[in-house]
Amino acid sequence: MTKLFLSGGGNAKQTKEIDKEFVSQVNLSKPLLYIPIALKGAISYESCFEWINSTLNPLGVQNIVMWTDLSNKSIKDLNQFSAVYIGGGNTFSLLNDLRNFGFDEVLKEYVENKGVVYGGSAGAIVLGSNIMTCAHMDSNILNSQDFDGLNLIGNYSIWCHYQMENDHLIKSYMNEYNKPVIALSEDTGICLCPDGFKVIGNTPAYVFEFENKRRIESDTFI
Template sequence: MSNLYLSGGGDKEQTYEIDRVFAGELGSGKPLLYVPIAMNTAHISYEDCYKWIYSVMDPFGITDITMWTNLRGKTSKDLMKFGAVYIGGGNTFSLMHDILQSGFSSQLTTFIDEGGLIYGGSAGAIVMGSHLATCEHMDNNDVQLRDRSGLSYLGDYSIWCHYDTDNDDLIHRFIDTYSKPVIALNEETGLQVKNGRMEIMGTEPAYVFDVDKMKKRVEPKEFFSFS
């Protein structure tokens, strides 16, 4: 799997370097698709979500942005009109529920296989991993999602966002329960995935936990492989 960008869920100042590289790869060709459906609109409206993504991308010259707030009925043909998809944060379980119910996972896989870019921020990053239980300490499963499997775009790795060293015991418990390695991203850390290898992005290191719970620090611009 290639052309994937993940961020740990920081604000636009914290993710500036990650967003800059992503926008540079998107360029000024096809428009950007923004999918904010993980957000609880009782607290933040979709209108405000759009204003936010525009404020993030405008400094990099990306102003042609379309927002989808419902994935039902969307086809691969619809998706291929875009150069990249940005899937935003919110409730991870709700996001995955909507992706599965709409059949959008197959559209995403086709899109990235055809050379499209996908950016996942926070919940949008977690669903790209192998298991969603990395968000259980933050997100309620109000949609009663039974299958906690993610899209597995990074092999067996699961993604832990908003990472802090206080989370280490929770990560160990996750590994004990699910036997999945974890890539932990704090709010200034991102990950670019291309052709079976990953590069750490942003201004802070990532931390990789293997299935034996050994923790490795990986610095920005450092590579490691998952294939």
């Protein structure tokens, strides 16, 4: 059973391969939960809901429920869903909301109970060990001091929207935070399988382990 899907943050065309893999693990008889709160104040939630439907409806997911308020949500609430899709936006704001409402622990319990979770861009970064991989593109609008992610993928941090010219920023990040990095371009993702993390998409993923940079081709394991 594949539990975690992390996308580099592209558009529907770019993420189609990982989206298809994700949908293959979804029980279509149950609703899917979409959480767009990382875009709070940037884009209307109505537009977010239109986007997720336009992305997943063609792949067979017709019943999508959107949550924009995580207060008082429990594992019982979450267990009614076939999967959880956490969208992109401001990573600092997203992690702050997950922490403040205790939803980070609810989400961890859901994954431990074999729930399926998809994170796109900010939604992927918060699943890693440290979110400061977003600092070059996201504003720390809340002056957050807690940068620890949910740590669901070992010690790795996730770098989304990766381009080759980001390499010097990734090296600086690793020197400061002492974390290895999985870098995903906008048309690349990874999923957690029983054999490890598999790369999905049209371009490779890259694993940075301090002095070592590894290129991981699609359909192979990290």
